[in-house]
Amino acid sequence: MLNYRLVAVLIFLSSVAVPLASRWAVESQGSWFRPFVVWALIVFAAYILQRHRKFNES
Amino acid sequence: MSLDIALIAIGFLLASTLGSYLLAVYGGAISKNLIFVLALFAGTGALLATGTIEMAGRYGFSVVLALFAFTMVFLFSPLIFYPIRRLSEIIRFASLVDFLTFRFRGKAIAVIACSSLIIVSIPLFLAQFLALSSVYDFLFDDKQWLFRLIIVATIVLINWSAIKHGMARSLRWVMAAAGFLLLSALVTSALVSVESIFGGISEMNQWVVSSGQRLIVQRMDSSYSLFVIFLAASFALPVNFSIVISEHISDNQVGLSAWAYPLLMLVASITILPLLWSGIAVQSASPLQNYLFAIPTLIQQPMVAGLSIASIVLVAIALLCNMSTMLAKMVLNSFVLPTKALHQQPQLHRWINLRLLAISTGLIILCAVLSKIITAHSITDLYLVGFSGLAQLTPAMLAAIYLPKINRNGVIAGLLGGVSVWLVTLALPTLFDDWNWQPLGIDRVLTFGMENWQTWAFEALMVNILLCTVFSILSPMDKEQKSFARLCMVDNIYIPARVQLSHSSVEQMLVSLRRLLGDEADIEIDRALNKLNFEGSETRPAALRKLRDSLYSSLTLNFGVLAAYKMMEETLPLLTPARSDPDDIYLIESVLAIEGDRLTGIASELNKLRMHHREILDNLPIGIIALGQGGEIIKWNSTMARYTGIDSETVAGSLVGDLPAPWHAVISTFLQEGGTSKDNVELEVAGKSQWFGLQKSTAISADDDLILLVEDQTNSVLLVQNYINNERLASVGRLAAGVAHEIGNPVTGIACIAQNLQHETEAAEIETSAELILSQTDRISVIVQSLINFSRGDQTYHDQLQPVAVRDAAEEAIQILSLTKEQPREQFVCLVDAEIQIISDHRQLVQIFLNLLGNARDATIDGSPIEISCESDGQKLRIMISDQGSGIAEPIKDQLFEPFVTSKEPGQGTGLGLWMVFNLVKKLGGEISLSSPAKNSDRGTTAELTFDLNRH
DSSP: OOOHHHHHHHHHIIIIIHHHHHHHHTOTTSOTTHHHHHHHHHHHHHHHHHHHHHHHHO | OHHHHHHHHHHHHHHHHHHHHHHHHHOOHHHHHHHHHHHHHGGGTHIIIIIHHHHHHHHTTHHHHHHHHHHHHHHTHHHHHHHHHHHTTTSOOSSHHHHHHHHHOSHHHHHHHHHHHHHHHHHHHHHHHHHHHHHHHHHOSSOHHHHHHHHHHHHHHHHHHHHHTOHHHHHHHHHHHHHHHHHHHHHHHHHHHHHHHTSSHHHHHHHHHHHTHHHHHTOOTTHHHHHHHHHHHHHHOHHHHIIIIISSOOHHHHHHHHHHHHHHHHHHHHHHHHHHHHHHHTTOOSOGGGHHHHHHHHTTOHHHHHHHHHHHHHHHHHHHHHHHHHHHHHHIIIIIGGGSOGGGOTTHHHHHHHHHHHHHHHHHHHHHHHHHHOOOOOHHHHHHHHHHHHGGGHHHHHHHHHOTTOOHHHHHHHHHHHHHHHIIIIIHHHHSOOEEEOOTTOOSOEEESGGGHHHHHHHHHHHHHHHHHHHHHHSOOOHHHHHHHHHHSTTOOOOOBOOEESOOSHHHHHHHHHHHHTTHHHHHHHHHHHHHTOOTTOOOHHHHHHHHHHHHHHHHHHHHHHHHHHHHHHHSOEEOOSSSSOBOHHHHHHHHHHHGGGOOHHHHHHHHHHHHHHHHHHHSSSEEEEEOGGGBEEEEOHHHHHHHSOOHHHHTTSBGGGSOTTHHHHHHHHHHSSOSEEEEEEEEETTEEEEEEEEEEEOSSSSSOEEEEEEEOHHHHHHHHHHHHHHHHHHHHHHHHHHHHHHHHHHHHHHHHHHHHHHHOOOHHHHHHHHHHHHHHHHHHHHHHHHHHHHHTOOOOGGGOEEEEHHHHHHHHHHHHHHSTTOOGGGEEEOOOTTOEEEEOHHHHHHHHHHHHHHHHHHOSSOOOEEEEEEEOSSEEEEEEEEOSSOOOGGGGGGTTSTTOOSSOTTTOOSOHHHHHHHHHHHTTOEEEEESSOTTSSSSEEEEEEEETTOO
């Protein structure tokens, strides 16, 4: 079955999270490494989601 | 310096490849996961090592967004790769082309998809050669051709080794070594450069602000184009597909790639801007794409420069090896194998391997030559062109799993249109020279090439999508395409059809397959049998269908979808199914059992309802067998399993003819007979007679399926038999009552006469005889009374019970027996103490002894002694009567206490003696058992009576 939760997350990310995060990341007064902080947070979220999936399957 | 760096680079190359090889061969699960992620990381080739620094110079932060987009395919692998991975459990795809061929059917799609993928991959090949050339140019000034020759020879050698030893695994450790070197080089080079040039990270940050670089990199003007093109390319990148889909990667490893791969890319991305700024700060004259090794050389760090060069060389070689072998396999599967008569090739695998090597070598040589001819010098340009081309395959790939209406004609038109536009407007102008064109009637001049790369990349993609949609709408889909479109949908569950095979055993399949594959057929069959846990003696049609599916899947991986389909049609063809919708019910059950948790919403609720109904069917107290087409068993409920001792897993999918005796004969006969029911079919099950009732009916759906109901009627048959026995006994009782009445009167007369005789005579002999007559008449009276009681069903004896000396009762029985048949009294040995008493009825006990001793005597022809002995534990008294006679015949051992059961010749016994003893003992509150041979002997019989000593 189609993973509706994942689609919901995608819609949320594309409509709310990504525009906000990208605006914050490239603010003219911000540090150059801000985009990488956002990226690192996404990696951490993916890690947590994968751990959750692994636990559910085991 | 150059030579030093070259030697250091060679050292790093050897050390990393050796280390990776050792890890791959001897490492555990963690090492294998590490190799998997590093191999994925190296899949971008020279892009990270060279192209991204140049891209950062051109597009600033947009490159970070592009690289992030490249990793998103793994973040969202549940949406993209899991559906294809699920399909690859049925059919294993060697490449994206195989997947598209499977979904859209036909050779045309294979040829077009394969050609497109090769054409769009060429810029990526050229980018690797350009990266290698830039390294060589940096180190040496002349003999480029020699360097190219060495590189081509190295690639051919690695490819040959990989083709011989199984491509996927062999190349993965080379890729992993490249990934490791690349990451190490990026991090080390960035750290060393920042430290040497700026004096630290905080100093670099200050420089970034003061020099205005922060504002330069913060521009995002090309971010959207880069994001979309990189994301689309990552779906179709052959390396990604091969590693995640077609290799032996577990779901856990795919899960690992969702965060570990983006993490490695993040670490690599962080190093790009510091490297760029370091180069700008020291005003390096080298092109941006050479910064990775040029800056460490500039700041006198030969070790780091050597590491960087080694990483670029290895990552480029690894990607060239990987992509060339993969494309060679696609060419072989799409162009060569489907048209060849494979059974005419004596050494098929060697023949295939040689062609793989020839095609991959041809590709490498072609690209090596092309790289010398082209005018493009920017690795970034080549990657952007290559990724724009790869994006052309993404619509077809996504349509394959999400859009069932998209058909073959649409995909072919889309690919032809999109790739043509890409080739004319972007690829050729970039590789050679930009060209201009002014369309008639338009003032504006169009410039084809990198200058407007974003426009042309999107134009090509739009043409592709538009043509794909229009042609799909206009051209009809045939039944085969519709069926495979449904099969590939993301929410579809694969249910194999219940087709009939032309072979009925594994042996037959093997013989057939050997004609095509030779000895390889044995290996394929063994592998499939092991995977499915089947025996070589398997004959169940459902199991053979599974075996065929597994073989098809394996052949698809080795020979591609088209050739494998042709091979299966030639060797293991299917008979045309008689039904229009022959889904395998048994397989639906097994698939839903595994994949049921994937169902959501109403499907999940319906599945619960299905399980509930299944449970009801299973637990019905009646056996249910559902027979499909050709007598195949598709349902065998747990009651049937209990009746037969055959579990449903073993029998499901097999034919009625394969059932063990006696079920095979019974069910086959019943199916052939005209009636719909049959009662009291006697079967020998587990050594016991059981009776079954059979009924058959057509299934609810109007087709050939039959439902058989099997009911255990043993209890009702036994009940009827008991009823008949009871009727016979009642008749005997009525007869006995009449006889008792008729005998009673003369016996009373005899007793009176005997009493008179006793009183009137003084002769001791006559007196003794009279006493004996009286005692016998007493006994007759007791028997008569017993018969009367039996006929009345009287069972109330308890009031008459009193202490009885066991020995006296036994002695009396022996004495009576001694009067008949001239039996010597000495044959009976009574070992019972005179003091032993039980609460009983004397006459009943004598009767018991009489019957048991009489049976023992009849069984003892040779006159051997018959012993009566006692044992007591204070609670119970056991009286044992043992003989050394013929014993009890095995067949009637368990039935001796039933009425009318006897081992004696007809006319010698009524079969009521032991039954009477059994009833008498029960009435006296005791138990009786018989054991044959006798205790402590190898023959004869022991009758054991057990009485409670504490009874009052």
